[in-house]
Amino acid sequence: MGIARAWWVWLLVVAVGALGSSRLCSSSSPTINNSSCLSWRLAVEANNARAWRTVPPDCHDYVGSYMTGGQYQRDLDMVVQQITAYITTDLQLSNNNYSAWILDVDDTCLSNVLYYRRKRFGCDPYDPTGFRSWAAKGASPAVPAIHTLFRKLVTTGFKVFLITGRDGDSLAHSTTQNLHTQGYTGYQRLFMRNSSYKGQSAVAFKSEIRKQLVDQGYKILGNVGDQWSDLAGDCAGERTFKIPNPMYFVP
Amino acid sequence: MGIARAWWVWLLVVAVGALGSSRLCSSSSPTINNSSCLSWRLAVEANNARAWRTVPPDCHDYVGSYMTGGQYQRDLDMVVQQITAYITTDLQLSNNNYSAWILDVDDTCLSNVLYYRRKRFGCDPYDPTGFRSWAAKGASPAVPAIHTLFRKLVTTGFKVFLITGRDGDSLAHSTTQNLHTQGYTGYQRLFMRNSSYKGQSAVAFKSEIRKQLVDQGYKILGNVGDQWSDLAGDCAGERTFKIPNPMYFVP
Numbered sequence: 001m002g003i004a005r006a007w008w009v010w011l012l013v014v015a016v017g018a019l020g021s022s023r024l025c026s027s028s029s030p031t032i033n034n035s036s037c038l039s040w041r042l043a044v045e046a047n048n049a050r051a052w053r054t055v056p057p058d059c060h061d062y063v064g065s066y067m068t069g070g071q072y073q074r075d076l077d078m079v080v081q082q083i084t085a086y087i088t089t090d091l092q093l094s095n096n097n098y099s100a101w102i103l104d105v106d107d108t109c110l111s112n113v114l115y116y117r118r119k120r121f122g123c124d125p126y127d128p129t130g131f132r133s134w135a136a137k138g139a140s141p142a143v144p145a146i147h148t149l150f151r152k153l154v155t156t157g158f159k160v161f162l163i164t165g166r167d168g169d170s171l172a173h174s175t176t177q178n179l180h181t182q183g184y185t186g187y188q189r190l191f192m193r194n195s196s197y198k199g200q201s202a203v204a205f206k207s208e209i210r211k212q213l214v215d216q217g218y219k220i221l222g223n224v225g226d227q228w229s230d231l232a233g234d235c236a237g238e239r240t241f242k243i244p245n246p247m248y249f250v251p
Numbered sequence: 252m253g254i255a256r257a258w259w260v261w262l263l264v265v266a267v268g269a270l271g272s273s274r275l276c277s278s279s280s281p282t283i284n285n286s287s288c289l290s291w292r293l294a295v296e297a298n299n300a301r302a303w304r305t306v307p308p309d310c311h312d313y314v315g316s317y318m319t320g321g322q323y324q325r326d327l328d329m330v331v332q333q334i335t336a337y338i339t340t341d342l343q344l345s346n347n348n349y350s351a352w353i354l355d356v357d358d359t360c361l362s363n364v365l366y367y368r369r370k371r372f373g374c375d376p377y378d379p380t381g382f383r384s385w386a387a388k389g390a391s392p393a394v395p396a397i398h399t400l401f402r403k404l405v406t407t408g409f410k411v412f413l414i415t416g417r418d419g420d421s422l423a424h425s426t427t428q429n430l431h432t433q434g435y436t437g438y439q440r441l442f443m444r445n446s447s448y449k450g451q452s453a454v455a456f457k458s459e460i461r462k463q464l465v466d467q468g469y470k471i472l473g474n475v476g477d478q479w480s481d482l483a484g485d486c487a488g489e490r491t492f493k494i495p496n497p498m499y500f501v502p
Contacts, residue, residue: 035321035322035325036325036329038322038325038326039322039325039326039328039329040329042293042296042326042329042495043326043329043330043333045293045296045297046296046297046298046330046493046495047297047491047493048329048330048333048334048492048493049329049333050333050490070286071286071289071290074286074287074289074290075289075290075293075294077290078287078290078291078293078294078299078300079294079297079299082294082299082300082301083299239301240298241299242297242298242299244293244297
């Protein structure tokens with residue numbers, strides 16, 4: 001079953017990552033507490049640092065330890081806790097048929113930590129060919145906290161839309177399969193970037209899709225992504241939630 | 252001289268804070284590395300946690316150590332580094348007379364850490380009377396990193412506008428004097444909340460002021476505040492920068 005498998009693959013991510021980190025660092029504690037890398041990570045998450053191409057070289061061990069040592073999961077859990085509070089206490093789903101929720105795919109629904117570990121957790125520059133090969137395998141594990149949220153959204157009655165910058169012409173099959181095997185079933189639709197959106201920024205492409213949904217009568221109550229470009233632009237949603245990602249920046 | 256005094260008073264803030272923290276915590280190191288409080292702080296700074304009234308009681312020691320133990324200053328320095336890069340590399344000041352920059356006052360230009368230390372670094376609920384008494388003294392030290400930024404903005408040719416939710420009827424004199432003694436000279440104008448804006452949220456009030464500036468022909472190139480409500484709404488600015496504040500939330 002997809003969900004149980006997701007957790008096993010996630011454990012593998014953490015175990016392999018921890019192995020890598022222990023080889024990289026003499027001690028994980030001083031690494032994860034590196035104060036200047038912590039400041040840099042905060043600047044990324046608060047949308048102060050923009051258009052950065054690679055993780056600062058001095059923060060390689062720090063980001064590796066962060067992603068695989070437990071703090072990344074704790075940070076994710078905290079965001080999902082905030083989202084759950086919003087859903088259960090602030091929202092009144094008066095018209096379920098048009099209550100929409102947006103989720104990003106890469107490093108939101110599906111984890112690419114195993115791939116980025118080979119890219120030195122983002123210290124290497126973006127490699128479009130390498131990432132396309134990885135995505136074509138359809139082997140990304142679910143991010144457990146987001147999968148749990150996804151199931152809650154679907155069972156609560158939200159119409160969940162997935163929007164990804166992945167190329168729809170070449171990666172539609174592997175992405176759909178990957179989502180299915182990881183337990184993402186019951187969403188309304190997966191939007192991928194097709195030829196008519198090529199060359200557009202993530203903000204422009206995702207805004208356009210969200211605008212189409214709003215024009216169809218949907219009310220976007222929430223929007224979750226690991227990039228600020230998932231959450232900026234038109235029709236962003238009543239509430240947006242930024243989940244952590246110190247490994248790369250999508251403009 | 253105001254600037255030199257600002258640094259001395261800041262040293263006092265840090266020293267008094269550290270004294271308080273050492274009394275509160277058996278060891279500052281485990282406190283500042285408290286992983287769940289770190290997750291909470293990240294959720295605040297990424298605008299995921301909203302409308303919170305007090306710091307979680309378990310994070311009292313953590314926030315105290317954060318604010319006075321060095322990490323807060325390091326995080327501030329990192330944001331100012333990002334702002335400086337934006338000013339010096341991305342911006343072309345084609346028309347200096349209308350290039351505007353917005354700064355918030357409380358815990359942006361002026362520090363209230365000495366006051367909030369008495370309010371258990373935000374574990375106590377907001378006390379409007381207590382805060383008004385503190386602000387009326389005009390004794391808030393400058394935040395050194397922001398004061399340095401302010402001077403750079405003024406000498407670069409920006410028209411710097413300060414916008415604060417402080418009540419203009421009762422706190423205009425003390426605030427103006429406080430800013431002056433702390434070396435904030437050369438700004439274009441200080442906007443305070445007067446009776447016509449009473450009852451408005453910070454987002455509505457600050458949006459309205461910024462809109463007036465834009466209507467006068469100003470181009471708002473940057474906007475810095477410790478609250479997301481400083482940076483949301485209309486005419487927010489070409490770039491916004493969130494500086495840290497885990498002690499309180501202004502809606």
